[in-house]
Amino acid sequence: MTGKIESGQLCxxxxxxxxxxxxxGEIVLCKVNGNEYLHLVKAVQGARFQIGNNRGLINGWVGSNAIYGRCVKVEP
Known part of the structure; x- marks a missing residue:
C-alpha cells in the first residue's frame, strides 16, 4: 500500500x-519525539489522538498540543 502523500508533494x-x-482518517501535522510529521488520526480518546501511517502502523498517542494543523490540500 502506498502513502496518501508521497515524499516531495506540496501540502x-x-x-x-x-x-x-x-x-x-484526517491527516494532521504533528510533533513526535521532537520531529514534525504528517500522520493519520487513527483514534480519538478525549483530548488524545492516536496517530499512525497509511500502512497500518500505529505511532502512538499525542495530545492536542502536539498537533499543529490539518492537511487540507495535496498537490499532485
Whole structure:
C-alpha cells in the first residue's frame, strides 16, 4: 500500500482552532519525539489522538498540543 502523500508533494496545512473537530482518517501535522510529521488520526480518546501511517502502523498517542494543523490540500 502506498502513502496518501508521497515524499516531495506540496501540502497545505491549516491551523486547528478546535481540536475536538478532528476525526479519524484526517491527516494532521504533528510533533513526535521532537520531529514534525504528517500522520493519520487513527483514534480519538478525549483530548488524545492516536496517530499512525497509511500502512497500518500505529505511532502512538499525542495530545492536542502536539498537533499543529490539518492537511487540507495535496498537490499532485
Amino acid at each position: 497545505t496545512v491549516e491551523p486547528i482552532a478546535d481540536p475536538t473537530t478532528l476525526a479519524v
